[in-house]
Amino acid sequence: MQKPLQEKWLLYKIVTKKDAEAFGILYNTYIERIYRFVYFKLGTKEEAEDATNDIFLRTWNYLINSPHKRVQSLSGLLYGIARNAVIDIYRDRAKKHLVHLPAEELEAIEGENSLLEDLEVSQNVSLVEKQLRLLKQEYQEVLLLHYIEELTIHEIAQMLGKKPLNVRVLLHRALKKLKTLLDQN
CATH class of the missing domain: 1.10.1740.10 (RNA polymerase sigma factor, region 2, helix turn helix motif)
Known part of the structure; x- marks a missing residue:
């Protein structure tokens, strides 16, 4: 950046x-x-x-x-x-x-993990990705921008035309919903 x-x-x-x-x-x-x-x-x-x-x-x-x-x-x-x-x-x-x-293409996981560990990590990533796609579009965006693209709350707020507090609330709700979906599996 x-x-x-x-x-x-x-x-x-x-x-x-x-x-x-x-x-x-x-x-x-x-x-x-x-x-x-x-x-x-x-x-x-x-x-x-x-x-x-x-x-x-x-x-x-x-x-x-x-x-x-x-x-x-x-x-x-x-x-x-x-x-x-x-x-x-x-x-x-x-x-x-x-x-x-x-x-559902996943990048190869680098490191010295065994094949079994790689498979487990791959399945977990796949599960999170699958559950993430079930969330509302707005929730997907804030999670992706904050955790994958590493944008700050302020940058996301500016991009979405929202107040930073609203983005924090969205992020909290998105995480809560994602956790609920993951717990169900």
Whole structure:
């Protein structure tokens, strides 16, 4: 994550000078995080890759075509655009009446665990992921942004257009609901 001063400098260079190199730094800083967020929401590698590219294109267009708008946080802007892009894809799916079940692909777990331990961890991760998908969209988002993407409560609040206290309450309720679902299994 960029330090606030570096982030503001990048933003200044992108908005005022349309600096592609500065945007490249922004891209390299956030590409993996945005891809992970989108992949979790969409469930397919191809759609996630396409959507991620579209998100950065939308971000570039927004920044160079709307210089008068004040951007508080580049990460907030990126996640906001990502969220809207995912919603657009959901709408397109609904129009086509397609149902995509997310592929349950897990990354290889590094370390010196035995095969049995790896299997147990994999099953636990799969169970948590499965239960997480049963939560309301709003709960999924706050949990994903806070625990996976490691955004602060304030950053999430800014991105979602909510007060930090509301985000804390949402996060608490989401964790409580997830715990209830996990206890049932």
